Amino acid sequence: VLRDVFQVAVLRRRVPNLRRILSGFVAVLLGLTLFLIGLEQALFPIGETMARQLAAPEAAGAAATPAGATGVDWRDYMLVYAFAAAIGFATTIAEPPLIAVALKAEEASGGAIRSWGLRLAVAVGVAVGVSLGAFRIVTGTPLSWYIIAAYAVVIVQTFGSSRSIVPLAYDSGGVTTSTVTVPVVAALGLGLAANVPGRNPLIDGFGLIAFASVFPIMSVLGYSMATSWLNRVRRARRSGEEAT
Incomplete structure (x- = not known):
């Protein structure tokens, strides 16, 4: 316009x-x-309701926490981590901007980069990131520890990856946190922080979007590095077979 x-x-x-x-x-x-x-009226209430139900003591398998107590056993919330991973994966696969970027990447690369392969790599990264973010909320550990460590890994991966895949990996981390993923993940974080004993929604409830942004970069770069390594192994085997 x-x-x-x-x-x-x-x-x-x-x-x-x-x-x-x-x-x-x-x-x-x-x-x-x-x-x-x-x-x-729908997505935010659904995310908060599911987080509240999963974080309840009877669902987590934990005993009722006495009033004023803040001790939380992270092992009681395994179902929460699994649910967070499933939500992150499902919302990312359905993310329209990611679909558009994946299709353009396949078109520009002449089929060398598969649309579904890129989407799955990004979705796995988001699933791991959101699950780890839920773990951070449950344990109450500082967000900075995870983000600094994650970006340190990304920097190392950037120097070890193909130059052609690095810009796409960084863009994938941006487009995945869009219209579908952000509302559900944000509601999940706020609902979880509001129902885990000793957690503050304002301090602990936010930050899941940061996990959902950086971990897809790691997964796409890792996928590229693994693919390159497998290709080198296959070429070495073929050259060895031809030599014999």
Whole structure:
């Protein structure tokens, strides 16, 4: 729309297909409005409700915590970690921006990068990240420890990965935290922090999005490094067989 306004106001040129553009703009506005209503009335309550039910003592298998007590055994929340991983994987696979980037990557690489392979690598990274983020909420450990360690690993992976895959890996970490993943994961974190004894939703409830952003970078770079290593092993075997 801004491009069309610039074209009319500055370049003094007629906008082609003006009716189609306006109808599409109206459809986008209506879609975003309905989407925001759906977030407020459906996705946020669902995430908070599921986190509250999973963090309940009877669901976690833990004894009721006395009033004022803050001791939490992280092993009592295994179901929470599994659920967080499942939510992270499912929402990422359905993320429209990731689908678009994966399709463009496959098209630009001539099929060398498979769309489904990239989406699965990113989804696995988000699943691990959200699960680890849920573990951090349960244990109450500082967020900075995890983020610093994760980015240190990313830096090492960046120097050891192919130059062609590094920009795609970093972009994958950005596009995965979008319209589907962010609302559900944020609601999960807030609901979990509100129901784990001794946790503050304002301090501990946020931060899952950071995990969901950095761990896909690690998983895509790791997938690329593993693929390169396997290809080298196969080439070495073939050259050895040809030599014999």
